[in-house]
Amino acid sequence: MSTEMANTDPEGIDGVRMTHFPHHYPGISETNVPAEIYPQYTTIEYTLPNSDRQNSIPQPVYLFLLETCMIDEELRFAKLAVQQALEFLSENALVGFVSFGMQVQVHELGYGDASKVYVFQGEKEMSRERVLDQLGVVGCVTGGGRRMGGGSGSGQGFQKGVMSSGVIMQHLEELGADQWPIPHGNRSLRCTGVALSVAAGLLGACLPGTSGRIVALVGGPCTIGHGSVRSITLSLYFSNIVNLQMHTGFHRLCALMQEEKGYNKIVSQDLSDPVHSHKDLDKDATLYFRKAVQFYEELAKQMVSQGHILDLFASALDQVGVAEMKVLIERTGGLVVLSESFGHPVFRDSFKRVFKTRDESLGLSYNGILEMNCSKDIKIQGIIGPCTSLEKKGPAVASTTIGQGNTTAWKLCGLDEDTCLTVLFDISSSDKPDHSGNMNPQLFIQTIIR
Numbered sequence: 366m367s368t369e370m371a372n373t374d375p376e377g378i379d380g381v382r383m384t385h386f387p388h389h390y391p392g393i394s395e396t397n398v399p400a401e402i403y404p405q406y407t408t409i410e411y412t413l414p415n416s417d418r419q420n421s422i423p424q425p426v427y428l429f430l431l432e433t434c435m436i437d438e439e440l441r442f443a444k445l446a447v448q449q450a451l452e453f454l455s456e457n458a459l460v461g462f463v464s465f466g467m468q469v470q471v472h473e474l475g476y477g478d479a480s481k482v483y484v485f486q487g488e489k490e491m492s493r494e495r496v497l498d499q500l501g502v503v504g505c506v507t508g509g510g511r512r513m514g515g516g517s518g519s520g521q522g523f524q525k526g527v528m529s530s531g532v533i534m535q536h537l538e539e540l541g542a543d544q545w546p547i548p549h550g551n552r553s554l555r556c557t558g559v560a561l562s563v564a565a566g567l568l569g570a571c572l573p574g575t576s577g578r579i580v581a582l583v584g585g586p587c588t589i590g591h592g593s594v595r596s597i598t599l600s601l602y603f604s605n606i607v608n609l610q611m612h613t614g615f616h617r618l619c620a621l622m623q624e625e626k627g628y629n630k631i632v633s634q635d636l637s638d639p640v641h642s643h644k645d646l647d648k649d650a651t652l653y654f655r656k657a658v659q660f661y662e663e664l665a666k667q668m669v670s671q672g673h674i675l676d677l678f679a680s681a682l683d684q685v686g687v688a689e690m691k692v693l694i695e696r697t698g699g700l701v702v703l704s705e706s707f708g709h710p711v712f713r714d715s716f717k718r719v720f721k722t723r724d725e726s727l728g729l730s731y732n733g734i735l736e737m738n739c740s741k742d743i744k745i746q747g748i749i750g751p752c753t754s755l756e757k758k759g760p761a762v763a764s765t766t767i768g769q770g771n772t773t774a775w776k777l778c779g780l781d782e783d784t785c786l787t788v789l790f791d792i793s794s795s796d797k798p799d800h801s802g803n804m805n806p807q808l809f810i811q812t813i814i815r
Contacts (some may be wrong), residue, residue, distance in 0.1 A: 387411070425731075426523065426577035427454065427720075428461040429533075430564050433543040434553035435584040439680060442707035443582045444537045446716050450580075451533060453720035459523040461567065462533050465560035466543030466553070467589065471500065471567065474523070474532045480539060485563055487556025487590045493667065496566035523571060550636050557587035557686070558660055561675070561693075565664060569671040576731030577673040578699075578779070580719070582707070584679070586640070586686045591660050640684045657689040665693040669753045672732045674779035675699040678716060680707045698751040698779030728782035733814060735786070736774040737761070740809040743790050746770055750786035752777045763791045 393399060400406050429447055433440060454460065462472040469485040483500055485491055545554055561579065568577045641651040668675065674697045679685040682705055687694075694701055700719065704712040719729070735752065737745060744763035747770025757774040767789045769775060777784070790810075 424457050424459060424575065425455065426459045426461075426568070426572050426575050428463065428523075428564055428568055428577065428579050430560060430579055430581040431462075431464045431540075432555060432557070432560075432581075432583050432585070433464055433466040433540065434555050435542060437542055439584055439707050440540075440542055443584070443680075444540065446582070446707060446713065447537060448534055450716065450720045453717065459572070460533065461523045462536055463560065463564050463567070464540055465556055467545035467556065469556060469560045469563050471563060472533075472536045474536075480536055485559065487554070487559050489559070490591050491559050491562045491566070493562075493566040493569060496563050497570050500567065500570075552588050552636055553585060554589045555583075555585055555587050556590040557581075557583060558657075558664075559590040561664060562591070565668050565671070565673065568673050569667065574672045574732065577671070579668075579673065579675045580678070581675065582678050582680075583685055584707075585681050586684060587657075646688065654689065657686070658692060661690050661693040665696040665753075668693070668697050669776055669778055672776075672778055673697065674731070676701075676719065678702045678704075678707075678712060680704050680709070680712060695751050696753045696778075698777055698784070730780050731778065733777035733780055734774060735777060736813040736815075737788065738773070738811040738813070739790070740807075742792060742808055743810065744792075745773055746789040746791050748775055748786055748788050751780070751784060752786060765791060 387399075390399065401409055427450075429450075431443060431447065435443065451460070460474075462474065464470045464472065465487070468487050469491075471483040471485070473481040473483065475481075485496070485499065543553065547553055561581070564579050564581075568579065641654065645651045646654065675690075675694055676699045677687065677690065677694055679687065679702070685703075687701065687703070693699075700715075702712060702715045706712070734755070735748075736757075739745065739761045741760070743761065745761050746763040746765050747768040749768040752769055752775040754769045754772040755774040755776055757772045759773045761773050762771055768787075
């Protein structure tokens with residue numbers, strides 16, 4: 366049963382929120398009662414008028430993050446996919462472009478005659494404040510789009526889709542595979558974690574609270590910088606073992622490994638170092654796994670607070686670090702597509718559907734808030750699904766936590782028509798029966814989505 370409801374929700378007395386009755390309530394009589402009165406109607410859905418819903422549709426934002434540590438054929442497939450995606454974007458969509466390999470390149474789209482790129486070192490931690498300082502971000506909002514900086518000569522970091530298509534294609538044509546020299550037998554140097562930090566900082570500065578998506582195309586595991594997924598290896602430090610044993614012992618070797626290049630960890634690019642398996646994760650035998658997860662958890666908090674989403678499209682025969690990045694993708698409500706090649710139909714078809722509209726679209730929505738109110742007999746243990754707790758306490762919070770719990774409200778940065786959330790309830794055992802000795806057979810649950 367569906368009925369319309371006014372979208373005003375002022376603060377009531379003592380902080381209790383009051384909602385106006387629907388417009389048809391004045392006509393209530395003995396023969397004309399609202400649907401809520403009928404016992405056979407167990408679920409009542411209230412929807413906002415279409416006019417209000419249309420006015421609240423946000424402007425879509427896409428920041429493409431393209432890795433360049435691939436063979437030429439794979440990079441060509443990936444660039445072609447980005448070019449095709451630009452054709453499906455609506456005219457009011459804002460688009461940005463970042464590429465990365467050993468270093469991160471933020472491509473500024475405000476220059477037609479020459480390409481302007483900001484370069485960030487992939488070995489250093491990039492906080493949001495540092496990214497903004499390097500980019501010179503002062504004021505981002507302009508009439509024609511979003512400016513990436515307010516200083517002299519700063520162009521537009523984000524442009525409307527109809528304007529940016531040709532500019533990004535020019536950048537893609539000039540973009541080649543990462544030229545950083547790689548010793549024989551070593552993996553490519555990918556600073557995926559730093560690239561995601563830079564992209565998140567850029568979106569947070571220019572477009573906070575908007576329907577922004579970071580669309581990452583990755584061809585291998587992160588091997589350098591924060592968020593690396595490679596395990597520790599001793600082979601690169603074998604030449605130091607003799608000297609260390611002669612002086613201060615093996616613990617000095619560990620200290621050297623911790624201090625190398627200013628890291629709190631060491632990343633192996635050696636191909637002889639195997640990728641961790643499920644057995645290694647179960648036994649907690651991957652010393653670097655926890656630090657990588659911790660890094661992506663902090664990045665997830667930042668992106669959730671900004672209301673932005675990470676979509677990961679990975680193409681590799683080996684692992685790319687999805688286990689480490691899982692928390693970031695889940696909490697922002699992003700998409701994951703794994704394939705063996707960017708030329709594979711699984712990737713091509715999935716990638717197109719993210720940007721297509723109408724019948725073939727995924728029905729993507731952004732920045733939703735789910736709130737639940739229950740009768741006193743019910744306690745909420747938590748939710749399992751692509752959401753993040755807003756830490757809103759209340760009497761309906763159960764003592765036992767499952768999934769995203771300890772709250773009655775959750776943030777959904779990204780959701781679609783097939784998004785599934787599982788809510789777990791607990792029937793309070795402390796409730797007493799009524800005077801007749803029977804438990805109350807009716808329980809009430811109110812779900813608010815806005």
